[in-house]
Amino acid sequence: MCLQVYRIRPPAVNGPMPSRPLVALLDGRDCTVEMPILKDVATVAFCDAQSTQEIHEKVLNEAVGALMYHTITLSRQDLEKFKALRVIVRIGSGYDNVDIKSAAELGIAVCNIPSSSVEETADSTLCHILNLYRRVTWLHQAMREGNRASSVEQIREVAGGAVRIRGETLGIIGLGRVGQAVALRAKSFGFNVIFYDPYLPDGVERSLGLQRVGTLQDLLMHSDCITLHCSLNEHNHHLINDFTIKQMRQGCFLVNTARGGLVDEKALAQALKEGRIRGTALDVHESEPFSFAQGPLKDAPNVICTPHTAWYSEQASIESREDAAKEIRRAITGHIPDALRNCVNKEYLLLAAQWSGIDPASVHPELNGAAAYRFPPGVVGVTTPGLPEPPVVEGIVAHGIPSVSHSAPRTPSPGETSKLDADREIPADQ
Structure with missing residues (x-):
């Protein structure tokens, strides 16, 4: 690697910036x-x-x-x-x-x-949610592997696990810019949308036509699919862990396009293996760049991962x-x-x-x-x-x-x- 230097000035002290910062x-x-x-x-x-x-x-x-x-x-x-x-x-x-x-x-x-990147992240989130419900990734993979569905029985077998969206409850954790964009998109697909955000002023749910829940536990218990849209800080690291996963509905879906540190991947992998979580879609990971060959998710079933690209266009x-x-x-x-x-x-x-x-x-x-x-x-x-x-x-x-x-x-x-x-x-x- 080379070093190219042009007109670098001496270090600046605390005060006015140099004439050419x-x-x-x-x-x-x-x-x-x-x-x-x-x-x-x-x-x-x-x-x-x-x-x-x-x-x-x-x-x-x-x-x-x-x-x-x-x-x-x-x-x-x-x-x-x-x-x-x-x-x-x-x-x-x-x-x-x-x-x-x-x-x-x-x-x-x-x-x-x-x-x-609000629109891109919201669109990517909906893509992940729809993928989990309609199993597009797994159906594509099955066809690439040579599986054929020429009879009704074969269709049932290859498409098993696909779920109707209308009437399902989507739980959003964090209703900021992206959370709101996801909520509006999800309503168009027929989801009942609930959210938990203790820092959002009262009344926002009325203007958006959403249902607000008072505690994280309420959201976990009443959601068929949970999507994360909150920041990562010292207070919510591993917000999704073994304890909170046990409060979710059996067979819940989990989507994370926010920050990898919000999810304890070891607890998630175990929940996937036990069927407590039906499927997960992750764009962000605790360790990036992400590799399936390493980490606790390598042997977990029903996992969709993308390389932190939900934001990009x-x-x-x-x-x-x-x-x-x-x-x-x-x-x-x-x-x-x-x-x-x-x-x-x-x-x-x-x-x-x-x-x-x-x-x-x-x-x-x-x-x-x-x-x-x-x-x-x-x-x-x-x-x-x-x-x-x-x-x-x-x-x-x-x-x-x-x-x-x-x-x-x-x-x-x-x-x-x-x-x-x-x-x-x-x-x-x-």
């Missing part, structure tokens, strides 16, 4: 969509990395903006390697691969693109990349976080800014008077000078770059639970 695409190499939007305000680089160990030191030292998909994870330790980073934009809606609290404490805003991909580049541009030309449209850790940033004005020794004596990481008014002020420099896309690829410690100590956080800790639904895509 560096923006890096961390886990990709195609910047053709982003360049027309950013070329007059930033130098754009691509890293094509799967971890921060593969990111070049120049990016770690000088990048003020980062674009990323779902194929790289940024923990606190990873974030501390970046010396000048101000904003991260996740090209997609899910941001469970970024430690947003730690990012805020380090002065880094994290944004997502929540709406570009050419149109959605371009729209999400354009929106992400525009968010980076707003960060460069405006003020963080006020100029950002989809800052998912804004509350944490503001809390960190409040704490930065307090002498940490008076709150946490164990810091021995060390100065907390301080933020200027408005959290971060960003300015851009007049004439732009010629645009450039850089390929910056590293070989085993050692990690670098962040110079700022951790900002103390209030003890109370923030609303951002709650299981708020977001449309699941990349």
Whole structure:
């Protein structure tokens, strides 16, 4: 792999961005969509990395903006390697691969693109649901294997397990953008739709003509098919586990196009083998990229898996990349976080800014008077000078770059639970 460098400036300190800020695409190499939007305000680089160990030191030292998909994870330790980073934009809606609290404490805003793949994800979800009910995948496989259905008895045998949809109850966990789109589509097919979402305001069910249930247990007990459309956080990891599976109707279907960590795959595999769950369709998995040859689902029956592609269409991909580049541009030309449209850790940033004005020794004596990481008014002020420099896309690829410690100590956080800790639904895509 090569290293191509062009007009990289010295590392920026906490304050105004340099006249030509560096923006890096961390886990990709195609910047053709982003360049027309950013070329007059930033130098754009691509890293094509799967971890921060593969990111070049120049990016770690000088990048003020980062674009990323779902194929790289940024923990606190990873974030501390970046010396000048101000904003991260996740090209997609899910941001469970970024430690947003730690990012805020380090002065880094994290944004997502929540709406570009709503239709694609909802359509893919319905495809999976219909596939489970009408067994299209298994019928196709049977024909490819040479099975023939020339008599009624043979048809019954090969199509056994196919179910009428009208009158079945579809249970949706998380009624955000994608959940609502799935509900509207499912009603057209004759499903009775119920949902569970404790964070949704009262009355939404009336406007959509849906039935709301008060507890997760109610939804599990009354659904013939369950589909997941909630975010993944520390509160709902393995939401579907052996205990919750036992609360489901016997022979229930399960669909997951949200986040792989919501489902305990070992418990799911056992339930499939025992027939407690009739069939499952998964677009997301605990370990990605997914392989049938590895993991607990390899011997489980009635499983449909796709490789985290429910979000994808050419149109959605371009729209999400354009929106992400525009968010980076707003960060460069405006003020963080006020100029950002989809800052998912804004509350944490503001809390960190409040704490930065307090002498940490008076709150946490164990810091021995060390100065907390301080933020200027408005959290971060960003300015851009007049004439732009010629645009450039850089390929910056590293070989085993050692990690670098962040110079700022951790900002103390209030003890109370923030609303951002709650299981708020977001449309699941990349």
